[in-house]
Amino acid sequence: MLHEGNWFPADEVARGAAYEMFADEPRPGFLPNPRPGARHRYRRFVHVTEVLAATGFGARQAAVVATGEQKLAEPLDRPLRMPVSRALDWAGLHRLSQQPAAANSAVAAIRRSATIRSGSRMVKVLSARQLVGYLHGWLPSGFCYREYDVAHLRTPAELGVLLGDGSEPDEVAFVLRWRAVDPCDYSVPLVDAYAGLVSIPPRDRLGPPVIGSGFAPASRHLIPEFVTADLADLPLTANASLAAFTPDGTEVTLYTYLAEQRGWTRMWGPQWRDLLLKLADAFPGDQEYFPVPPAPTRFVGRFRDGHYDAIADPPGEFRLAAKTRAARLPVESIARRTGYARWRDALCTIVRSEGGWVRVRPCRPCPETVARLGAQCIERGVFETWAPTSELVDAREIDIEYPL
Structure with missing residues (x-):
């Protein structure tokens, strides 16, 4: 593969999303190759979009990225589309990505080019x-x-x-x-x-x-x-x-x-x-x-006018949850069932229930909501707290239907 003006032997990583390059001498960005008896002493991982040319099996994957085709058995996701020019080079684009962007800004348009598909x-x-x-x-x-x-x-x-x-x-x-x-x-x-x-x-x-x-x-x-x-x-x-x-x-x-x-x-x-x-x-x-214990959020599928716990194996396989192979029948529809409720005027999802208490997570946390609920941050962007079941309003389970 050709990277930064040099050809390197390489292997594909993550189904063609990246390459593992090899070298015999130390180079910037290369690490020692830990494989015992490895032919090449150093290696480096680079994204497929950083590769200028590739030969062998990887050339097909690179062509898919370059043309936007989706014809592989497990197609690659689409890369970012960036209109880099003299007015907006890579350094300038990176600086803009580290600032809040309005929905109609150039950075937001670039961001929308990164999409998720079924099976991503x-x-x-x-x-x-x-x-x-x-x-x-x-x-x-x-x-x-x-x-x-x-x-x-x-x-x-x-x-x-x-x-x-x-x-x-x-x-x-x-x-x-x-x-x-x-x-x-x-x-x-x-x-x-x-x-x-x-x-x-x-x-x-x-x-x-x-x-x-x-x-x-x-x-x-x-x-x-x-x-x-x-x-x-x-x-x-x-x-x-x-x-x-x-x-x-x-x-x-x-x-x-x-x-x-x-x-x-x-x-x-x-x-x-x-x-x-x-x-x-x-x-x-x-x-x-x-x-894994049961959780309020789960897959449910419709089969012969009944709804049952289901298993999702995207992009194309959705079946009833069953331990025996004969009972793993394909479902007629599939949905994600999630519990919602309002507590202190904030819409929340239900994480779990214990006795007369419910663990709730605000859907749109903000400083005022976090303070009103007394919620604690458990990880980046996610806040949770315990609420008495008797104080919940409009508690219900919602099925988010997926197209098959």
């Missing part, structure tokens, strides 16, 4: 504490990113800019991966729609500020970010995974989600035990299986 691979960067939470039942919510846009970020230092719980980058970075069912589950955090998040003061939030341009705060990269619709939980799709990245860029799949069994199963071997040393003290590192 999404990622959320986690701290060790959050990893433990997801193993015990947390669901994807809040800020997230297309894997396509961050596939070249492979080290904890690079992924650390996307941490949302206020923690500092560590020696190991953890990532949750899942596939989007439908674009309606996501929105862009622009200042006109999320002015409340933009205006929340530092003392009341965790993680970096919400800029309002739709791009993540970053000194070097241009990373489009998304939030889940109404900041609500999304059910896990089949084959979601939890992975770790080491300082040399090595990726290790730690756990895979088994939708029929509603649990995480361990994938890592004893050679990777050191990656989990900094997890919670009570974390059972040798546990093979973590059952």
Whole structure:
């Protein structure tokens, strides 16, 4: 592949969204290759849009990006479309991306070119504490990113800019991966729609500020970010995974989600035990299986005039939730069922219930709403608090239908 005027041997990463380049001598940006007996001593990860030319199998993927075609078995997401010119070069565009942008600005138009389709691979960067939470039942919510846009970020230092719980980058970075069912589950955090998040003061939030341009705060990269619709939980799709990245860029799949069994199963071997040393003290590192408790947010499908719990395996497979293969019948329709309620004049989603109390999350947090509810920031952009069930108004479950 051709990068910055030089040809390098390379392999594809993340289904063609990035390349792993190799070199025999030290070069800027290259790290030692950790593979035992590797032919090339150094490597570097670059995004596919940084590649000027590619030969072999990767050339087909590069052509898809260049032409906008979507003809692969698992098509690539579309890259950002940027009208760079003498009046707006790359440096100027990056500066504008780090400022609030109105809906009709040039930056907002560029941001709208990054879209989600059914089957888009999404990622959320986690701290060790959050990893433990997801193993015990947390669901994807809040800020997230297309894997396509961050596939070249492979080290904890690079992924650390996307941490949302206020923690500092560590020696190991953890990532949750899942596939989007439908674009309606996501929105862009622009200042006109999320002015409340933009205006929340530092003392009341965790993680970096919400800029309002739709791009993540970053000194070097241009990373489009998304939030889940109404900041609500999304059910896990089949084959979601939890992975770790080491300082040399090595990726290790730690756990895979088994939708029929509603649990995480361990994938890592004893050679990777050191990656989990900094997890919670009570974390059972040798546990093979973590059952996921039922949650108010779930997939439901219609089958023969009845509604049942369902499993989503986008982009094309939606079936009844059943442990036996014979009962995994395709559903006639699929929807995300989410609980909503009003508390103290604020529309909230219901996260979970315990006794006479309900854990609620405001859909549009702002300084005034956060103060009125007494909500606490649990991660970037996401606030939660406990509310008495008796004080909730118009509590209901809403089905967000997906087109099949």
